Every structure is written in structure tokens, then in C-alpha cells.
Amino acid sequence: MFGLSSGHAFPGCSCCRPLFSGLDAVAGSPRSMTPTNIEALGESRRAGVPKSDGPVIDCHGHYTTEPQELLDWRKRQIAGINDPSQMPSVDSLRISDDQLRASVEGAQLRLQRERGTSVTIFSPRASGMSHHIGDASVSAAWSRVSNDLIYRLTQLYPKNFAGVCQLPQSPGTAPDNCIGELVRCVTELGFVGCNLNPDPTGGYWTEPPLTDRWWYPLYEKMVELDVPAMIHVSAAANRAFHTTGSHYINGDTTAFMQFLMSDLFKDFPTLRFIIPHGGGAIPYHWGRYRGIAQDQKKPPLSELVLKNIFFDTCVYHQPGIDLLTRVIPAENILFASEMLGAVKGIDPETGHNYDDTRRYIEGSTILTPDEKRAVFAGNARRVYSRMATLPFGNP
Amino acid sequence: MFGLSSGHAFPGCSCCRPLFSGLDAVAGSPRSMTPTNIEALGESRRAGVPKSDGPVIDCHGHYTTEPQELLDWRKRQIAGINDPSQMPSVDSLRISDDQLRASVEGAQLRLQRERGTSVTIFSPRASGMSHHIGDASVSAAWSRVSNDLIYRLTQLYPKNFAGVCQLPQSPGTAPDNCIGELVRCVTELGFVGCNLNPDPTGGYWTEPPLTDRWWYPLYEKMVELDVPAMIHVSAAANRAFHTTGSHYINGDTTAFMQFLMSDLFKDFPTLRFIIPHGGGAIPYHWGRYRGIAQDQKKPPLSELVLKNIFFDTCVYHQPGIDLLTRVIPAENILFASEMLGAVKGIDPETGHNYDDTRRYIEGSTILTPDEKRAVFAGNARRVYSRMATLPFGNP
Numbered sequence: 001m002f003g004l005s006s007g008h009a010f011p012g013c014s015c016c017r018p019l020f021s022g023l024d025a026v027a028g029s030p031r032s033m034t035p036t037n038i039e040a041l042g043e044s045r046r047a048g049v050p051k052s053d054g055p056v057i058d059c060h061g062h063y064t065t066e067p068q069e070l071l072d073w074r075k076r077q078i079a080g081i082n083d084p085s086q087m088p089s090v091d092s093l094r095i096s097d098d099q100l101r102a103s104v105e106g107a108q109l110r111l112q113r114e115r116g117t118s119v120t121i122f123s124p125r126a127s128g129m130s131h132h133i134g135d136a137s138v139s140a141a142w143s144r145v146s147n148d149l150i151y152r153l154t155q156l157y158p159k160n161f162a163g164v165c166q167l168p169q170s171p172g173t174a175p176d177n178c179i180g181e182l183v184r185c186v187t188e189l190g191f192v193g194c195n196l197n198p199d200p201t202g203g204y205w206t207e208p209p210l211t212d213r214w215w216y217p218l219y220e221k222m223v224e225l226d227v228p229a230m231i232h233v234s235a236a237a238n239r240a241f242h243t244t245g246s247h248y249i250n251g252d253t254t255a256f257m258q259f260l261m262s263d264l265f266k267d268f269p270t271l272r273f274i275i276p277h278g279g280g281a282i283p284y285h286w287g288r289y290r291g292i293a294q295d296q297k298k299p300p301l302s303e304l305v306l307k308n309i310f311f312d313t314c315v316y317h318q319p320g321i322d323l324l325t326r327v328i329p330a331e332n333i334l335f336a337s338e339m340l341g342a343v344k345g346i347d348p349e350t351g352h353n354y355d356d357t358r359r360y361i362e363g364s365t366i367l368t369p370d371e372k373r374a375v376f377a378g379n380a381r382r383v384y385s386r387m388a389t390l391p392f393g394n395p
Numbered sequence: 396m397f398g399l400s401s402g403h404a405f406p407g408c409s410c411c412r413p414l415f416s417g418l419d420a421v422a423g424s425p426r427s428m429t430p431t432n433i434e435a436l437g438e439s440r441r442a443g444v445p446k447s448d449g450p451v452i453d454c455h456g457h458y459t460t461e462p463q464e465l466l467d468w469r470k471r472q473i474a475g476i477n478d479p480s481q482m483p484s485v486d487s488l489r490i491s492d493d494q495l496r497a498s499v500e501g502a503q504l505r506l507q508r509e510r511g512t513s514v515t516i517f518s519p520r521a522s523g524m525s526h527h528i529g530d531a532s533v534s535a536a537w538s539r540v541s542n543d544l545i546y547r548l549t550q551l552y553p554k555n556f557a558g559v560c561q562l563p564q565s566p567g568t569a570p571d572n573c574i575g576e577l578v579r580c581v582t583e584l585g586f587v588g589c590n591l592n593p594d595p596t597g598g599y600w601t602e603p604p605l606t607d608r609w610w611y612p613l614y615e616k617m618v619e620l621d622v623p624a625m626i627h628v629s630a631a632a633n634r635a636f637h638t639t640g641s642h643y644i645n646g647d648t649t650a651f652m653q654f655l656m657s658d659l660f661k662d663f664p665t666l667r668f669i670i671p672h673g674g675g676a677i678p679y680h681w682g683r684y685r686g687i688a689q690d691q692k693k694p695p696l697s698e699l700v701l702k703n704i705f706f707d708t709c710v711y712h713q714p715g716i717d718l719l720t721r722v723i724p725a726e727n728i729l730f731a732s733e734m735l736g737a738v739k740g741i742d743p744e745t746g747h748n749y750d751d752t753r754r755y756i757e758g759s760t761i762l763t764p765d766e767k768r769a770v771f772a773g774n775a776r777r778v779y780s781r782m783a784t785l786p787f788g789n790p
Contacts, residue, residue: 198635204599205635240593240600245687246652249676250645257641277683281644281676287712288672291738291749292640317682323718343686354686 054373056358057380057387058112060230060276060312060336061120061161063150065107066128067099070149074128077142081134093145100152109160111339115358118377121384122150123164123195127243129234131200136170136177143168143181151189158391162384163191164230167218169200171207175218182218186225192386194222196229196273198255203238203247210255211262219268228272228383230312231255244342252280256309260293260301265308272308272383274334278315278324286327302329310383312336313357313375316343318350321360330371334380335361449768451753452775452782453507455625455671455707455731456515456556458545460502461523462494465544469523472537476529488540495547504555506734510753513772516779517545518559518590522638524629526595531565531572538563538576546584553786557779558586559625562613564595566602570613577613581620587781589617591624591668593650598633598642605650606657614663623667623705623778626650639737647675651704655688655696660703667703667778669729673710673719681722697724705778707731708752708770711738713745716755725766729774730756 073093080087108120124146131139147165154163165185167178178194185191196218199205208214210231222229233251234243241247252275265271275282282289290301298304310332315321324333336357343354352359361367361375381387468488475482503515519541526534542560549558560580562573573589580586591613594600603609605626617624628646629638636642647670660666670677677684685696693699705727710716719728731752738749747754756762756770776782 205633207635209635238600240602240604240649240653242652242656242687245655245684246645246649249648249680250641253644253648253676254635254641257637258635260640261637278679281648281679284673284676284679284715284718285644285710287710287715287742287749288738289640291711291740291742292637294740295738315680315682316686317722319718319721320679320682323679323714326714327712343683343690345686345689347682347686354682 053369055118055377056116056335057377058117058120058337058339059274059334059380059384060314060338061108061122062125062338062341063104063122063146063153064125064340065103066125066149067095067103069093069095069099070145073145074142077138078133081138090141090144095149097152097156100149100156104153104157107340109157112160115337115356117337117358119159120161121164121192121380121387122153122161123230124150124166126195126232126248127235129166129169129195129197130202130237131169131197131234132171132202132237134170136168136173139168139170140177140181142166147181147185147189147191151185151191154190162387162390163189164193164195165189165191167194167196169197171201173200175215178218179221182221182225182227186227186386190386190390191227192384192390193227193274194229195232197233198231198251198258199233201237202234203236203241205254209258209262211258211264216267219271223268223270226270226385228274228310230274230276232276248277248342249280252277253282254280256280256282256289256305259305259309260289260298261296265305269307272310274310274312274383276312276314276336276338278313278320279311279328283311283324283327306332310334310379312338313361314338314341314355315360316354316357317347318360318363321357321364322366325364325366325371330367330374331379333375334383335376448764450513450772451511451730452772453512453515453732453734454669454729454775454779455709455733456503456517457520457733457736458499458503458517458541458548459520459735460498461520461544462490462498464488464490464494465540468540469537472533473528476533485536485539490544492547492551495544495551499548499552502735504552507555510732510751512732512753514554515556516559516587516775516782517548517556518625519545519561521590521627521643522630524561524564524590524592525597525632526564526592526629527566527597527632529565531563531568534563534565535572535576537561542576542580542584542586546580546586549585557782557785558584559588559590560584560586562589562591564592566596568595570610573613574616577616577620577622581622581781585781585785586622587779587785588622588669589624590627592628593626593646593653594628596632597629598631598636600649604653604657606653606659611662614666618663618665621665621780623669625669625671625707627671643672643737644675647672648677649675651675651677651684651700654700654704655684655693656691660700664702667705669705669707669778671707671709671731671733673708673715674706674723678706678719678722701727705729705774707733708756709733709736709750710755711749711752712742713755713758716752716759717761720759720761720766725762725769726774728770729778730771 073088076086076088143166150163154161168181182194198210233247236243236247256275293301311328312334314336315324337355339355347354468483471481471483538561545558549556563576577589593605628642631638631642651670688696706723707729709731732750734750742749
């Protein structure tokens with residue numbers, strides 16, 4: 001049911017294309033792990049960007065500028081599902097450090113400099129996870145090669161990137177199978193969190209809700225490791241949905257509502273989730289959710305979920321950010337851009353990139369200076385608590 | 396796949412319970428079609444409700460206070476799917492006019508008076524449609540009895556209710572099958588529109604997108620009859636979703652994104668859709684959608700969709716309504732409350748019912764007085780153009 005024929009899927013769709021294909025041509029340099037830090041703060045910035053008086057942690061960045069070799073490896077892997085003779089080994093992927101550098105220096109790192117971001121919490125391309133393709137063994141190998149590239153980037157640019165891992169989820173497979181890769185990424189590779197897909201089917205939603213005990217072994221390990229998960233679906237395999245336009249946003253809304261109706265955080269008081277894309281539809285309908293919880297005789301949302309759930313700022317216009325900051329406590333908001341991500345253009349209404357979300361936070365008349373500092377860095381340090389263990393300390 | 400075992404479904408779930416069960420007991424009076432109009436404007440209102448200087452059309456009301464006889468009929472119908480001997484006929488439903496009056500006078504009509512609503516565009520309970528139950532013949536009979544009750548209410552209270560019909564959709568059945576019931580309701584019963592379910596499966600989303608030619612025959616008839624459709628999913632049969640908390644909102648977001656990616660309105664320039672619940676997540680992420688359209692080289696959303704798509708005001712807090720009115724042109728916003736609907740309680744932050752949405756419009760500092768009049772009535776008259784044919788003329 002969830003094979004290659006199920007609608008559009010990475011790597012063929014427009015959501016999943018490399019964004020900077022010109023960069024893919026750089027190759028062949030000798031591998032080197034010498035760190036090349038890009039100091040964002042203190043560098044000159046594009047004219048007109050408002051100043052910040054502290055560090056800026058972008059908690060939601062994806063490696064969407066992968067070298068072509070990675071995409072080719074994935075193509076062979078997908079071909080190998082039906083023709084095992086084509087299945088590549090994890091070790092067969094060859095990408096040089098220079099290729100990795102070239103893939104980010106004109107893209108994520110340039111934008112970090114231009115926009116004044118100190119560090120990006122960085123994970124594999126979200127739509128690329130495509131857990132609906134193949135079985136758990138396919139997801140395991142694909143997660144491993146994807147996470148290993150993130151790790152190498154965190155080693156090449158230890159002040160610019162903190163790693164977050166893709167999990168080897170697969171439809172119908174209990175999430176216990178993700179524990180090994182999570183432990184490897186956190187304890188061996190120094191990652192600070194994971195991305196958790198509430199719907200590995202890509203839009204058919206046949207897994208148990210996130211509040212089902214099906215997921216508990218993974219949560220136990222997250223708590224033990226003290227790492228949060230960003231709730232993030234992947235490419236839509238169901239043609240009803242547009243990956244970045246509706247499937248992502250619906251995934252966020254669905255997950256929040258599952259949490260609201262549950263007692264999950266009684267069982268896991270320290271479990272932490274980030275709901276990206278500004279929390280989907282949730283803040284816009286905050287009155288609806290407060291009212292539904294009240295009708296269900298549940299405590300106020302501040303007690304019920306806001307000790308455990310956080311929203312990012314991937315909302316691409318000032319009115320949306322203003323709504324978010326009006327209704328959600330500042331301590332529950334983490335700065336993020338989702339770049340290079342869903343929207344690439346320049347907003348003709350502002351003359352700036354839609355995803356230059358820092359401007360909306362800087363431009364907020366709702367947040368106090370202290371709250372802006374918390375949104376820009378303090379909250380991310382608290383939620384991604386293992387950031388403190390990384391080379392840059394507490395950016 | 397979409398039978399009774401598919402998760403929770405009307406009439407067992409909490410979303411689907413009668414709200415005023417005490418009213419169901421009134422029965423046995425002789426049937427009478429004598430109209431009993433309740434004049435909302437000019438009557439005394441609850442203290443503290445701001446004044447309006449014109450009529451108020453609520454474009455989104457559901458008959459959620461149905462007499463028990465209707466729910467019992469539906470139970471027998473569901474039982475009849477597996478045991479044809481129990482299948483009731485359409486004609487076997489017996490509900491008196493007094494029962495109908497009792498079902499709305501202490502509920503919808505009382506709230507119309509208290510909140511100063513002139514007329515409600517009224518349709519069967521949305522979650523009750525449950526198109527995933529049974530086959531097209533089951534949906535046909537259920538739609539007919541449900542719509543007939545709405546008709547009788549419009550005859551009993553011709554100044555208070557305008558009818559909108561449920562369609563006999565069924566998973567996998569081409570929507571051509573809905574044309575007969577649509578024509579009957581509009582031409583024989585005087586209805587002004589229909590509710591269209593983009594996902595008759597109740598959360599598995601296996602139908603073609605709303606922009607597929609699968610739906611075109613129905614659209615042709617809508618255009619010919621000059622009636623709009625409110626896009627409205629029904630009860631969630633998929634346990635991943637909460638009916639009113641995520642499935643409804645996701646349905647709205649999904650439909651809009653389908654429209655955005657299509658050329659549907661080139662084929663049907665006069666086709667009109669209302670996306671309820673404030674447009675799902677759309678206004679909150681308006682920058683995202685403007686940016687996605689731009690990346691796709693499409694015209695601005697004002698040209699691409701806003702001649703054909705309208706949003707209601709079922710957003711249950713002032714910040715949400717303020718966001719809606721900041722980003723969506725006033726001419727695309729129709730007043731609605733969704734009562735008696737998803738949220739029944741009183742907001743402790745305001746002391747008023749969450750779904751008393753008129754207060755948020757009255758309280759808006761963004762809309763001008765002219766725009767408020769358009770939101771309250773003028774836009775509904777334009778979109779539901781057949782309102783002008785009803786006994787109350789143009790409220």
C-alpha cells in the first residue's frame with residue numbers, strides 16, 4: 001500500500017528537489033574533518049536587518065542541499081526494494097568534505113551570516129525521510145546515511161550546526177526499532193534531538209496516535225537521554241495532500257490534538273515536543289482548543305500541555321507571528337526558519353524573504369526584549385538541553 | 396474498510412451527542428406547518444452584547460439538537476447495513492412539528508435572540524453525515540431524512556432559517572450521485588447551498604482531490620443552480636484524528652491547498668466555496684501560501700482563489716479573528732458561529748461563550764463599520780445568492 005506508486009514521493013517531486021543544484025557539481029576533494037567555523041555574530045549583515053543583542057538559535061533547519069551522490073544513493077536504494085541486486089550498502093556512499101562544505105557554504109551558512117543566526121539545529125531533509133517507502137530495513141539504512149552526513153557537517157562546522165536525527169520509522173513497525181539509531185546519534189554523534197513522524201504512511205494515518213503505548217518505549221529512551229523530538233511528517237504519498245502546504249500543517253495540528261486528549265504528560269512529565277510551522281493551526285484556533293479542553297473537564301492548556309509542548313516560529317508573515325506571540329507564552333516559542341525549506345521567494349509586500357522569520361520576531365511589538373532573547377536562544381537551550389554539551393557551549 | 400468498525404462514528408461519539416437531550420422528550424403534538432417566526436432584531440438582548448446596526452446572517456449553523464427519533468432512525472439504518480430486516484424506510488420517520496419546535500426554541504432560536512442573529516444558514520449536523528458508514532444508498536436515505544427536517548424547520552421558522560443540504564456522498568462513489576438530491580433541495584425545498592465533504596472516508600483521504608474532474612459534474616450543477624458549497628468533513632473514523640479538533644481543521648486546510656495548486660476556477664469562474672472554521676490553518680499561514688503560490692509561478696492569491704473562496708468566522712477568540720481580518724479581505728469573510736457546535740463552554744478569559752463570535756467581530760478594531768456590515772450580512776447575501784429568493788428577502 002505504501003510503495004512507490006502511492007502518489008508523489010521523494011525524490012521525484014518539486015518539494016524534494018535539491019534547491020542549489022549548481023552546488024552539487026563540486027566534488028572530488030580529499031576528505032578532511034578540519035572544522036571551518038563560520039562566525040555569524042559580528043559579521044556584516046545585509047543592510048536593513050535589525051540588530052539583535054544576543055545569540056540566535058534556529059531550531060528548525062533541514063539539509064535540503066544534499067550532494068547529488070546522496071540522492072543517487074537513495075534512488076538506487078528505492079530501485080533495490082524490487083531488485084535487491086541494485087541495493088547499495090551504507091558504506092558505498094562516497095561524499096567528500098569539500099562536497100559537504102560546498103553544499104552548505106553558499107546556502108545555509110551564507111544565510112546564517114546574512115540573517116545573523118548563530119547556530120542551526122540541523123536535520124536531514126524532512127520530506128526526504130519518506131518513511132512510507134520500503135520497509136524498516138530500508139528506513140534504517142536511509143536514516144543512517146542521512147544522519148551520518150548531518151554528523152559530518154556538525155564536525156566540519158561545530159559552531160554552526162547542532163545535529164538532530166531522522167528515525168528509521170516504517171508503517172506498522174513499532175517505534176522500538178528507532179531506539180538504536182536514536183542512542184547512536186545522541187551518545188556517539190552528539191546529536192541533541194530527533195524528528196518524530198506521527199504518520200510514517202505519508203498521509204494515510206494508519207499508525208496509533210502518538211499518545212498510544214505503541215510509542216512509549218521510544219519516549220522512555222528520549223526521557224533517559226534528555227532529548228526532545230520535533231513532530232514532523234514527511235512527504236505526502238497521498239494525493240489529497242500537498243507536502244509542505246497541507247500535510248505538514250495537518251500533521252502539526254493532529255499531533256497537538258492527540259496530546260490534548262491524552263494523559264501522556266502525566267506518564268512522561270519531562271518529555272518535550274516541538275510542534276513546528278508555528279504549531280500548525282493550533283495558535284490560530286487557541287480559543288477552540290481551550291474550549292475543547294474545558295468541555296472535556298481537562299485542566300487549562302497551560303497545565304495540560306504547555307510544560308511539554310513548544311512551537312517554532314516558522315510562520316511566514318508578521319500577522320501570523322503576532323498571533324502566535326499574542327496567544328502562546330513566550331517561553332513556549334522557539335525561533336526557527338525552516339530554511340532552506342518550504343518557501344523560497346521574496347515577499348513583494350516586504351521586500352524580504354518569506355522565511356526570514358527573524359525579522360518578524362525583531363519587528364514584534366508584543367514580545368518584550370527579554371522575551372525576544374528567550375525566543376531567540378534561551379528557550380532552545382532549555383528544550384534542547386544537550387546543546388550545553390556541544391563545543392560552542394551555550395550559544 | 397469504512398464500515399462501523401472504523402474508529403468512532405456517529406451516533407456513539409461525544410462529538411455527535413444531542414446537546415439538549417431534555418428537549419427530545421417533547422412529542423406527540425399534531426403536525427402543523429404554521430410558521431412561528433422569531434424576530435431577532437429589536438428584541439431585548441443579553442446585557443453587554445454590543446449593538447449592531449444591521450442584520451446578522453450566521454452562515455454556519457448545524458441541527459445538532461435533533462429529536463431522539465432521528466437518532467433512533469439512524470441507529471436502525473446502521474443496524475440494517477448488516478441486517479436488512481432492520482433497515483427503516485425514509486417514510487417511517489415520525490417527528491411532529493412540536494418536536495421540531497421544541498428542539499430549536501430553547502437552543503438555536505434562543506441563542507439567535509440572545510446574540511442578535513437575524514437568520515442562520517442551517518444544515519444537518521456535520522459530524523452526523525458520516526459518509527463513511529454504509530454505501531451510497533445508505534447515504535441517500537440518510538441525506539433525505541436529514542434534509543427534510545431542515546426543510547420543515549425552514550417552513551416553521553422562515554425568517555430564522557435558510558436551508559443548506561447534506562449530500563449523499565459515499566467513499567468511492569462518483570459525486571454525480573449527489574446531483575439529484577442537490578436539485579431537489581434547491582428547486583423543491585428552497586435551499587441556498589450544500590455542504591461538500593472532501594473526504595467521505597472520515598480521515599483516510601482516498602478520494603480524488605476536489606480539483607479532479609471526478610467532481611466536475613457536481614460543480615456544473617452548482618454553477619447552474621447558482622449555489623455555493625461549504626467544504627465540511629464529517630466525523631473522523633480514523634483514530635488519528637479528533638473530529639472537531641483536528642479533522643475539521645485539517646479538512647479546511649487540505650481543501651484550500653488543493654484549490655491553490657489547481658486551475659479549477661479557470662474552468663468554473665463562478666463556482667463558490669466557503670471554507671469554514673476560519674479557513675482552517677490558512678489565514679495563520681497566509682505568508683506561506685502566498686509564497687508557495689509565488690514559487691509555483693501562480694498569480695497572487697487575490698486573483699488565484701479569492702474570487703471563489705470565502706472564509707467563515709468560526710474562530711473562537713479575539714486574537715484569531717484579528718488575524719483573520721488582518722490578512723483576508725473583508726469581502727471574503729462571512730459571519731458564522733458554528734453553534735451549537737464544537738465548543739459549548741464559557742471562556743473564563745472573557746466571561747462569554749467561546750462560540751459567541753459576534754462579539755469578536757463587534758470588538759474588532761481592524762474592520763471598518765462598512766466592513767463589519769459586509770461580514771455580518773452583505774457577503775453572505777452575495778455568496779449564498781439564493782437568499783434573495785426566500786420569504787425574508789434580503790435580511
